[in-house]
Amino acid sequence: MHITRYTDYSLRVLIYLAVQGDRLATIQEIADSYDISKNHLMKVVHQLNKKGYIETVRGKKGGMRLHMAPEDINVGVLVRETEHDLSIVECYSSKNACKIAPVCGLKPMFGEALQAFLSVLDKYTLQDIMKDQHKPQLLRLLQIA
Numbered sequence: 001m002h003i004t005r006y007t008d009y010s011l012r013v014l015i016y017l018a019v020q021g022d023r024l025a026t027i028q029e030i031a032d033s034y035d036i037s038k039n040h041l042m043k044v045v046h047q048l049n050k051k052g053y054i055e056t057v058r059g060k061k062g063g064m065r066l067h068m069a070p071e072d073i074n075v076g077v078l079v080r081e082t083e084h085d086l087s088i089v090e091c092y093s094s095k096n097a098c099k100i101a102p103v104c105g106l107k108p109m110f111g112e113a114l115q116a117f118l119s120v121l122d123k124y125t126l127q128d129i130m131k132d133q134h135k136p137q138l139l140r141l142l143q144i145a
Helices: 005-020 025-035 038-048 075-080 105-123 134-142
Strands: 054-056 063-066
Touching: 005 025, 005 038, 005 063, 005 075, 005 134, 025 038, 038 054, 038 105, 075 105
Parallel strands: none
Antiparallel strands: 054 063
């Protein structure tokens, strides 16, 4: 299973904001910390805001912060909400052209594997990612003052 860059960036934004606590952060700040595209992050932040994960504050001293407590942000739910296509093989796609799909034994196996993957992610929250012992290293690695 491979998650898209969009989901990866969504998780990174949430991790960054969780480390920040209540302090407002900007898209530019997050982009600089991870050395990733500000333009791509703008789309990610917009969707995270629409879905209620973060709140944004407009204005000169504006920015964003978590809108939900880290323990209320489930990783499995977030992955389902940010991944547009969880079809790990063609036969799950609406564009399936595989000739053996009606009788192939792989489809149920891959379906079970996908459910296991998501089931594991469902066990974790943003709080689990933000273990206290990792916070000092995250602050240093992300160059957060």
